[in-house]
Amino acid sequence: AQTSISSTRKTRRKDWTKLIYSTSLTPEQILEGAEEQEGGPREDEMDEDDFFQIKTSRAEGDDVLDQSKDVLSAAELKKWEDEEMLESIRHLFITGGGEGGEGE
Amino acid sequence: MSSLIHFSGHQHFRQRLVLSILSGKHVRIDKIRSEDKNPGLRDFEVSLLRLLEKVTNGTIIEISVTGTAILLKPGIISGGSLSHDCPLSRSVGYFLEPIIMLAPFCKTPLQLTLRGITTDEHDLSADLIRTVTLPHLQLFGVSDGLELRIKKRGAPPEGGGEVQFLCPIVKQVKTLNFVDPGRIKRIRGAAHAVRVNPQFSNRMIEASRSILNRYIPDIYLYSDVYKGDESGKSPGYALSLLAESTTSAIHCAEAISQPGVAPEDIGLQATRALLAEVNMGGCVDRKHQTLVLLMMVLGSEDVGRCRMGEPTPRTIQFLRDVKSFFGTSFKIVPAEPGSSQLLYSCYGTGYVNANRALA
Numbered sequence: 001a002q003t004s005i006s007s008t009r010k011t012r013r014k015d016w017t018k019l020i021y022s023t024s025l026t027p028e029q030i031l032e033g034a035e036e037q038e039g040g041p042r043e044d045e046m047d048e049d050d051f052f053q054i055k056t057s058r059a060e061g062d063d064v065l066d067q068s069k070d071v072l073s074a075a076e077l078k079k080w081e082d083e084e085m086l087e088s089i090r091h092l093f094i095t096g097g098g099e100g101g102e103g104e
Numbered sequence: 105m106s107s108l109i110h111f112s113g114h115q116h117f118r119q120r121l122v123l124s125i126l127s128g129k130h131v132r133i134d135k136i137r138s139e140d141k142n143p144g145l146r147d148f149e150v151s152l153l154r155l156l157e158k159v160t161n162g163t164i165i166e167i168s169v170t171g172t173a174i175l176l177k178p179g180i181i182s183g184g185s186l187s188h189d190c191p192l193s194r195s196v197g198y199f200l201e202p203i204i205m206l207a208p209f210c211k212t213p214l215q216l217t218l219r220g221i222t223t224d225e226h227d228l229s230a231d232l233i234r235t236v237t238l239p240h241l242q243l244f245g246v247s248d249g250l251e252l253r254i255k256k257r258g259a260p261p262e263g264g265g266e267v268q269f270l271c272p273i274v275k276q277v278k279t280l281n282f283v284d285p286g287r288i289k290r291i292r293g294a295a296h297a298v299r300v301n302p303q304f305s306n307r308m309i310e311a312s313r314s315i316l317n318r319y320i321p322d323i324y325l326y327s328d329v330y331k332g333d334e335s336g337k338s339p340g341y342a343l344s345l346l347a348e349s350t351t352s353a354i355h356c357a358e359a360i361s362q363p364g365v366a367p368e369d370i371g372l373q374a375t376r377a378l379l380a381e382v383n384m385g386g387c388v389d390r391k392h393q394t395l396v397l398l399m400m401v402l403g404s405e406d407v408g409r410c411r412m413g414e415p416t417p418r419t420i421q422f423l424r425d426v427k428s429f430f431g432t433s434f435k436i437v438p439a440e441p442g443s444s445q446l447l448y449s450c451y452g453t454g455y456v457n458a459n460r461a462l463a
Binding site for chain 1: 114115116117118197198201225226227228287288289315318319320321350358359373375376377379380382383385390391394414415416417418419420421423424427433434435436437446
């Protein structure tokens with residue numbers, strides 16, 4: 001019964017093999033769940049007749065460092081202040097539910 | 105020439121250099137920050153190129169006058185006893201991560217001394233590399249004599265740390281078949297505090313235990329003490345944590361000191377980050393996806409399998425780059441119907457260490 005709590009994460013069907021190897025979506029777009037046609041940044045604040053285009057260099061610049069550690073997001077960490085959240089992963093430890101107990 | 109592979113942009117710089125050196129294919133990278141106010145390579149990237157030059161023999165690196173384009177023609181991976189001073193803009197982890205991917209395929213075993221910052225917020229700290237990254241290499245049969253010694257710690261901004269990386273050479277890496285994540289059986293951690301009140305380590309540990317104690321009894325968080333000259337030039341402290349499962353899957357996280365944040369909060373941050381990582385599940389954590397996938401590609405000509413969480417943006421690009429260099433693509437399917445965990449499988453290229461001195 002405990003295990004069902006963890007599967008509340010929405011799991012939308014993704015064909016990872018296809019998304020990675022046969023689309024030109026950026027890695028970020030793939031993870032956001034964008035479809036091939038509607039990719040790209042929304043430029044709702046820009047009028048059609050604006051002559052000068054602001055260059056959107058989202059993925060450029062030094063804000064995207066070549067680093068292996070994820071930036072600790074405050075929102076993600078905040079989730080873990082919640083008692084229910086802490087309890088929800090108990091089944092991932094040897095002492096929590098199921099066959100449980102010590103030993104391998 | 106068909107063996108030249110071309111990329112644009114400064115992103116994913118390290119993995120492309122590594123793949124070039126392993127595959128022997130030339131790589132050209134242009135438009136390196138060409139639109140930036142300060143265009144071209146950064147000092148740490150130039151330093152990495154110099155380090156790769158030292159580790160290899162016969163490598164030709166051409167950098168354009170403006171520094172916005174490079175051409176790398178890889179030589180053989182020679183290894184041996186080397187040392188390198190890392191710039192203070194990145195920690196030694198930035199340099200070790202790509203070196204670890206190359207080291208098993210050297211001609212002679214690598215003994216590399218790196219000096220600089222040992223823990224920062226961007227790259228894997230020396231502690232995590234020692235306790236988590238190296239065990240991942242062991243999965244592939246790289247084990248005897250594999251070691252990282254943290255001789256001196258160096259906190260940002262002044263650094264002053266020193267680590268020594270020792271890696272044996274192998275003829276071939278083993279095929280991986282790692283699909284059972286198991287359950288977490290123990291948690292380990294190291295706290296260190298240099299040039300600040302040594303009590304800070306204990307305060308981080310206590311805060312971390314306040315969350316972790318509920319789960320399992322086998323928790324050992326120790327305070328790693330460095331004194332005098334061994335503690336580097338700047339004050340700083342950090343907590344590195346790892347959770348190991350019954351099948352030896354390891355998930356890790358860490359948090360480092362920030363101005364105006366109490367040690368307790370750093371301890372809590374590291375702990376919550378660890379739980380988030382554990383919750384992602386799988387046999388390999390997010391920080392080590394690329395290392396494991398690379399070794400799977402280099403494995404013997406057999407099907408390698410590994411269960412992991414969703415790929416990170418870095419991993420997605422890595423998979424694409426691997427295909428460019430080695431022609432290998434992975435099959436990625438849900439581990440079970442409805443599961444967010446994925447099963448990555450590929451057919452190994454049977455990469456043989458041709459540099460190895462015949463003995």
